[in-house]
Amino acid sequence: MRNMTSEEFKQLSQNSIVLADDEYGKKVLELTDHSIIKLFRVKRLISQATIYSPARRFAKNAKKLIQLNIPTVSLIDLYNISSIKRTAVHYHQLEGVTVREYLQSKPIEDEFLFKLGEFLALLHAKGIFFRSAHFGNIIVTPEKQFGLIDISDMTISRFSLGYIKRIRNLKHIFRIKEDLLLLGDSLIIEQSYVKHCSISNKLFIDKFLKTAGNLRQLKGRF
Ligand SMILES: Nc1ncnc2c1ncn2[C@@H]1O[C@H](COP(=O)(O)OP(=O)(O)O)[C@@H](O)[C@H]1O
Ligand SMILES: [Mg+2]
Incomplete structure (x- = not known):
């Protein structure tokens, strides 16, 4: 999982479209290159965030699904954006x-x-x-x-x-x-x-x- 500053995140998500949000803010963004970033709120101690994050579970499940021949997203990277208390998965869309x-x-x-x-x-x-x-x-x-x-x-x-x-x-x-x-x-x-x-x-x-x-x-x- 890569540490990302809020500046870097701002840059990456510039001109993105919000696909989903909730009362805590933006949740799923489509970037200008059509890849997707999904954000997860960090609810536990920051120091543990990267170990137990749903972003990590997402990545692990994507890998297993592909092994099992079930179509899913293809992962680009995992981010820890501690300044906004979020972890994130970045992936290519599953077309459809x-x-x-x-x-x-x-x-x-x-x-x-x-x-x-x-x-x-x-x-x-x-x-x-x-x-x-x-x-x-x-x-x-x-x-x-x-x-x-x-x-x-x-x-x-x-x-x-x-x-x-x-x-x-x-x-x-x-x-x-x-x-x-x-x-x-x-x-x-x-x-x-x-x-x-x-x-x-x-x-x-x-x-x-x-x-x-x-x-x-x-x-x-x-
Ligand atoms: N890989 C994808 N391919 C196509 N559409 C996607 C993909 N990921 C997210 N979306 C779109 O974004 C919406 C929200 O994403 P999702 O991961 O389901 O977030 P939520 O937690 O809000 O349900 C989806 O219902 C879908 O319309
Ligand atoms: Mg959903």
């Missing part, structure tokens, strides 16, 4: 649009949802537990492949996920009302997941489908 943007841009396509269900099953088969797995953090590339961004919060184990983790992750995936509304009445994502997850345990499948149904009802009502 988010699944949310894709679904918003056209009528529901069964084939797309089928592929998305298959992709989610693939992540779980590869041991990837992605806590931020909503539709705003999954990218559809121009080649119609799926990939992941916003990857700080993830655990990757050497074994495929067990039943409990799969269902817990489904709750992350179906967390946002706006995403669920984009699916209309289609149950293709969960049906495709079940078809591709290579689990024949009926109790699991029933529980998975029931949880998906409950989440949709719950989110649809408010």
Whole structure:
């Protein structure tokens, strides 16, 4: 992780576009060369910031995902900008649009949802537990492949996920009302997941489908 002064950071981020911000300020910047800088607030002792930072976890996860053949961003560098109490990841964009943007841009396509269900099953088969797995953090590339961004919060184990983790992750995936509304009445994502997850345990499948149904009802009502 490279130490960066606020002057250097100012220079690097000159004329950048803010892609995301929150009450603490700018969070994600697109630089003039189209690369992206994502900033993380340092919440612990400055001296520990570079060791335990989400920026470091982001970088580690990017490396592992690439090894596992899951498209993601390609890392340029990691920065510690202590003057503004931030660490940062700098990366090349994963070309494409988010699944949310894709679904918003056209009528529901069964084939797309089928592929998305298959992709989610693939992540779980590869041991990837992605806590931020909503539709705003999954990218559809121009080649119609799926990939992941916003990857700080993830655990990757050497074994495929067990039943409990799969269902817990489904709750992350179906967390946002706006995403669920984009699916209309289609149950293709969960049906495709079940078809591709290579689990024949009926109790699991029933529980998975029931949880998906409950989440949709719950989110649809408010
Ligand atoms: N690698 C990328 N490729 C394309 N768009 C990106 C990429 N990284 C971030 N973005 C855009 O910036 C937005 C916010 O980035 P993200 O890392 O998801 O931050 P947040 O913590 O705000 O969710 C994304 O929803 C997406 O629109
Ligand atoms: Mg995000």
